[in-house]
Amino acid sequence: MKGSVIKYERDNIDTDVILPGPYLKIHDYAELATHAMEGLDKDFHKRVKPGDFIVAGKNFGCGSSREHAPIALSYSGIKAVLALSFARIFYRNAVDGAFLLPIEIDESAYKDISDSDSLEVDISANEIKNLTKNKVYKMKPFPELIGKIIAAGGLFNYKP
Amino acid sequence: MLNITEKILARASGKNQVSPGDVVFVNVDKVMVHDVSGPGVLAVFEKLRKKGMIIDKVWNPDKVWVAEDHFVPAADKISAQNIVLLTNFTKQFGIKKHFKYGMGQYGICHTLSHEEAMVLPGEVYVGGDSHTNTTGALGAFAAGLGHTDVAYVLLNGKIWFKVPETLFFKLNGKLPDHVMAKDLILKIIGDIGTDGAAYKTMQFGGTGISEMSVESRLTLTNMTTEAGAKSGIVEPDQKIRDYLAGRGVTKYDEVHGDSDAQYEKIYEYEGSEMEPIVAKPFSPENTVVARDLSSVELDKAYIGSCTGAKLEDLEAAAKILKGRTVKIRTEILPAAMSIFRKAMDGGLLKIFMDAGVVVGPPTCGACCGAHMGVLAKDEICISTTNRNFPGRMGHIESQTYLASPLVAAASAVTGKITDPRDLK
Numbered sequence: 001m002k003g004s005v006i007k008y009e010r011d012n013i014d015t016d017v018i019l020p021g022p023y024l025k026i027h028d029y030a031e032l033a034t035h036a037m038e039g040l041d042k043d044f045h046k047r048v049k050p051g052d053f054i055v056a057g058k059n060f061g062c063g064s065s066r067e068h069a070p071i072a073l074s075y076s077g078i079k080a081v082l083a084l085s086f087a088r089i090f091y092r093n094a095v096d097g098a099f100l101l102p103i104e105i106d107e108s109a110y111k112d113i114s115d116s117d118s119l120e121v122d123i124s125a126n127e128i129k130n131l132t133k134n135k136v137y138k139m140k141p142f143p144e145l146i147g148k149i150i151a152a153g154g155l156f157n158y159k160p
Numbered sequence: 161m162l163n164i165t166e167k168i169l170a171r172a173s174g175k176n177q178v179s180p181g182d183v184v185f186v187n188v189d190k191v192m193v194h195d196v197s198g199p200g201v202l203a204v205f206e207k208l209r210k211k212g213m214i215i216d217k218v219w220n221p222d223k224v225w226v227a228e229d230h231f232v233p234a235a236d237k238i239s240a241q242n243i244v245l246l247t248n249f250t251k252q253f254g255i256k257k258h259f260k261y262g263m264g265q266y267g268i269c270h271t272l273s274h275e276e277a278m279v280l281p282g283e284v285y286v287g288g289d290s291h292t293n294t295t296g297a298l299g300a301f302a303a304g305l306g307h308t309d310v311a312y313v314l315l316n317g318k319i320w321f322k323v324p325e326t327l328f329f330k331l332n333g334k335l336p337d338h339v340m341a342k343d344l345i346l347k348i349i350g351d352i353g354t355d356g357a358a359y360k361t362m363q364f365g366g367t368g369i370s371e372m373s374v375e376s377r378l379t380l381t382n383m384t385t386e387a388g389a390k391s392g393i394v395e396p397d398q399k400i401r402d403y404l405a406g407r408g409v410t411k412y413d414e415v416h417g418d419s420d421a422q423y424e425k426i427y428e429y430e431g432s433e434m435e436p437i438v439a440k441p442f443s444p445e446n447t448v449v450a451r452d453l454s455s456v457e458l459d460k461a462y463i464g465s466c467t468g469a470k471l472e473d474l475e476a477a478a479k480i481l482k483g484r485t486v487k488i489r490t491e492i493l494p495a496a497m498s499i500f501r502k503a504m505d506g507g508l509l510k511i512f513m514d515a516g517v518v519v520g521p522p523t524c525g526a527c528c529g530a531h532m533g534v535l536a537k538d539e540i541c542i543s544t545t546n547r548n549f550p551g552r553m554g555h556i557e558s559q560t561y562l563a564s565p566l567v568a569a570a571s572a573v574t575g576k577i578t579d580p581r582d583l584k
Binding site: 012014016017020021022024025026027029039040058059062063064065066067068070085087088089092093096097143144145154155156160 | 183185196197199200202203204208213230231235236238239242288289290292304305306307308309311312320322354355358359388390443528529530531547549550551552556
């Protein structure tokens, strides 16, 4: 996966800013995408391109269980969120619904990656290449079950 | 050496023993969807049907129950349509427990779960809402899930969980009269942070919890979500048995932790030292003692939600509002019709109306900033709800302070954030 970075240098980016409450009644995935990140960055949907990555701090996706949050990001074109850590429901929604990859990175990668950098993510090698800065970072490997669900293409395709 | 959560998950996964970190597929006893997660689950079903899957039944319609709470009364045409979708869904799949707005008992899902004894001690309960944790106060494993996971449970009757580490919060002695469970849980979240219990279970115990009412315990488990917890739990005791018996339920299979149960960490709080606490915008961890905020002028007080509109919460507000009038816009929305009725029978509604308060129907509307009284730009609200993220209760530049019903009611009277002890 190759794409460029949209970086939010902050912790606790919650589901209320990823997809605000008034839009919870909407279940059209393309329409949800037009409201992605609206509570934090009004220009997100104008800026995001297919294949982009979000880079953020700890506890990404905290708050509500709304699957609208990973759906809105996914249908905006986001392929993966690279964060210091994730809130649990956002993490499992992203994986079980096969919407995007929640990738945990360490503090040094988080600091080093800049907005608009070009990245290449290789989950089989647990590596992130920064093509702009010509550097390589390690990602935290997915736990065994999570890796299997991702490989299967979501929970419904996974056979326990 | 297993704690209650490990024992419930072991039993539900057919194992003698599980340890934190193990991934298990557990059999689910109850599953809940509401008017946001229900249509979300149906969208997942549609996606699966397009891939050729035949979906004409759920695994066990008697274990599924449905609430209408987020967008009732129907906020607009889309919300009205979502209720129709939900109604068609329960009809088609033979789901009998559907609490419908305008037809007797209905209310916020996490309130119905205990008011209607929908979930019992020892059970595994999942719901399409993050505050599903609430029901762990009855001694169940209760956790929130998204649409895909709930759809999976509806079709397969099971779901995966990583067995969580447990943090044990021990309350020594009773809370003082002016302090509520809300103050204690805000204090805890302030101490450990909004990811302080991420992926873990928060268990509550000690003499202070034994003395605490069931409704107060529910306030604690409700807000474990705000510390990032997978679940919150209290071991069932006689108070839980009496509570359930009062709702006609006496048969269930209680689970208790072993006497040498293991916890990742134990935190101790002295009941007598607790004070009224408020969480400032824009995070539940942003806590200070209420008295430090006595200069904050308010536009609105909100007493509602699964967190802060149970009968006991309304009684606390009434204690303050009796014989007084509010200085700012104040709304009180009981969390379920059964509570609304008890508030009427107990004379609480008269106290509220005499004070100038608007009393409204159960809904999640204003708590999640969706409808039924959202905040304007720059407005400041004190609220008995559970979250105060940017834009949570309305305009992105509005502000919400989280507090107990006592603090919210005292603040409604003065128009400024007020410790109930300082009310003249």
